[in-house]
Amino acid sequence: MPQHRYKLVTLAVLLLVCSAGLATAIPGERVLVVSDADTGEQLLAVPVEENTTVNLSYMHSVEKTPVYDIYEVHGERLDNTEMRFQSYGWGLPAREDVYTENGFFVFNPENRSYDELYVKPGRIASHRLTVGDQTYDLVSLSDAQSVRITVERRSVLSTALSLEP
Template sequence: MERTRKRSRWFILAAVILGTAIAGAALLAFLFNVRLVSALIIKDSTGAIIVRLPLQDGQFVHHYIHSIHKTPVDEYFEVHGSSLDLTKVKYDTYGVGMPSDAGEGFSIENGRFVVVLHRSFSSIPIRVSIVPDHGVIIGGTLFPFTRWVPQESAITLSAGRMLIFRNGRISPK
């Protein structure tokens, strides 16, 4: 009987401590405006995480200069859980290396070709271009991959989640 009471007291004490910890975490999250948001994760060739970039709206653009046409190409992605969903591609010059099918729709917007797509990837392997401005655009800001790795490095893009504090401004390494 005494043993049961001791266990019961320990159980109550553990429940009170756990409840207090959860309430404290919720209060801190409220006070410091902590949010869980989608993130773009960039890894090096060994699989080590180089940087996590918060995606306030769950979207980013893979931006590069086409190696043959020397014109910009923008691949628009949305993050859904652990999936990177390619929704459209915008480019300036039609020809070699550019989408040749209409996908789910083809149009011209502001002088650029636009192909609407719905393709999902768990990760995207990339070789960082020697041509400047190869990177990702998040919230209207271009983050060149050479900010973190040298040209011609092998990297991988994948999706994840991360906690951000306050206004969640991007300020990666």
């Protein structure tokens, strides 16, 4: 191999290695990640920004009325900003200050911020996850198995290599 070709190949390899290193080191975007709670397998990764609304909705298993748990992305945490429900039942905030609006009881929790949420999607409850304006069926996504929901910051490279199902 001629000397100039060897230098070009060496330079190209060096640039490729440096580029890969930079892509791994540069903080990329935030993503909301839904993963299998037992295996850690990623089921969904959706890009999010600061203040993106994340809504976990389901049908209360006993009351058979809709429940909406509303969160906002703040940094790498999910802040529970509101809960809406139509009737009181197990697991709903019976001893909290609520008001009514459009046929719903509304609870505005304070200081409820989470690094991770665990949800057991149910076929009867029909759990859905809405991120921004896109809705996902958590039951079919997880085959009704427990999931872990987190917000992660990923490098440019890992974001580029990650595929949304």
